[in-house]
Amino acid sequence: MDSSSFPQTSRDQSGMGGYRPTEPSAEVLLGRVREGDRNAAGALFERYRPLIRQRCRAKIRPSLRGVTDSEDLWSTVARRFDAMMAGGGPSVESERAFWVLVGTLIEHAVVDRVRVLRRLERVNSEDEPFAATLRERLERRETSHESEVLDEAFRFLTQPVDRDILTLWLFEHSHKEIAQAVGMTEVGVRVRWHKIRGLLRDHLEGELT
Numbered sequence: 001m002d003s004s005s006f007p008q009t010s011r012d013q014s015g016m017g018g019y020r021p022t023e024p025s026a027e028v029l030l031g032r033v034r035e036g037d038r039n040a041a042g043a044l045f046e047r048y049r050p051l052i053r054q055r056c057r058a059k060i061r062p063s064l065r066g067v068t069d070s071e072d073l074w075s076t077v078a079r080r081f082d083a084m085m086a087g088g089g090p091s092v093e094s095e096r097a098f099w100v101l102v103g104t105l106i107e108h109a110v111v112d113r114v115r116v117l118r119r120l121e122r123v124n125s126e127d128e129p130f131a132a133t134l135r136e137r138l139e140r141r142e143t144s145h146e147s148e149v150l151d152e153a154f155r156f157l158t159q160p161v162d163r164d165i166l167t168l169w170l171f172e173h174s175h176k177e178i179a180q181a182v183g184m185t186e187v188g189v190r191v192r193w194h195k196i197r198g199l200l201r202d203h204l205e206g207e208l209t
Helices: 026-034 038-047 049-059 070-086 095-109 113-120 128-139 148-156 160-170 175-182 186-208
Strands: none
Touching: 026 038, 026 095, 038 049, 038 070, 049 070, 049 095, 070 095, 070 148, 095 160, 113 128, 113 160, 128 148, 128 186, 148 160, 148 186, 160 175, 160 186, 175 186
C-alpha cells in the first residue's frame, strides 16, 4: 500500500462526517489510544467513519456486490477494530499507522464467505482436512454472520504474517506468490502454512465438538 492510497486528513477533510470542532483532535485521540484507552480508539474510528466507509465502498468489486455491501463490510471492519483494541493492540503510533491498520482490516474483510467456500472446494489433497473443517464451520446454520468464522480464525492467529498468509491462501495465491508478498522464502512459507493449518484445524475442530 503506497502513500497515495492514504486518505487526506487535512483541515478540508477532517470536518467530514461526525467530527465536530469541540471534539478532541486526532492527535489527542491517538495519544489516548497509545495509553490503552479503548474509548478513544472507538472515537478515532468514528471520527473518520465517512472516509472509512468510502474506502469500503471502493473495495467492493462488481463480483462481490451480490453477496456483500458497504454496510456489511463497515460493520465487519468496525467489529474487528474494536476486538483488536480490546486485546491491547496492535499499536497505533501515528495517523498513518491507523490508516495502514484500517486498510488491512478492510482487505481481510473482503474475503467473503462465498469466495471462501468456492476456494475450499478447490484445495489440493494436502490441504483437504483443514478445508473440510473450515467448510463445516462456515456452513453451520447457527452462524449468524457470514464473517464470524473468518473473524475467529484471524483473531486466533496472533502474528500479522500468519494472518497475511491465511488471507493470501484464501485468495488462491501460490506459496511462491505468498513468499514474495510477505518477504519470506517459498520453503519458509510452506513450513509456516503447515503450522498455521494445523493450529487452525485443531482450534476449529474444538469449536465443533
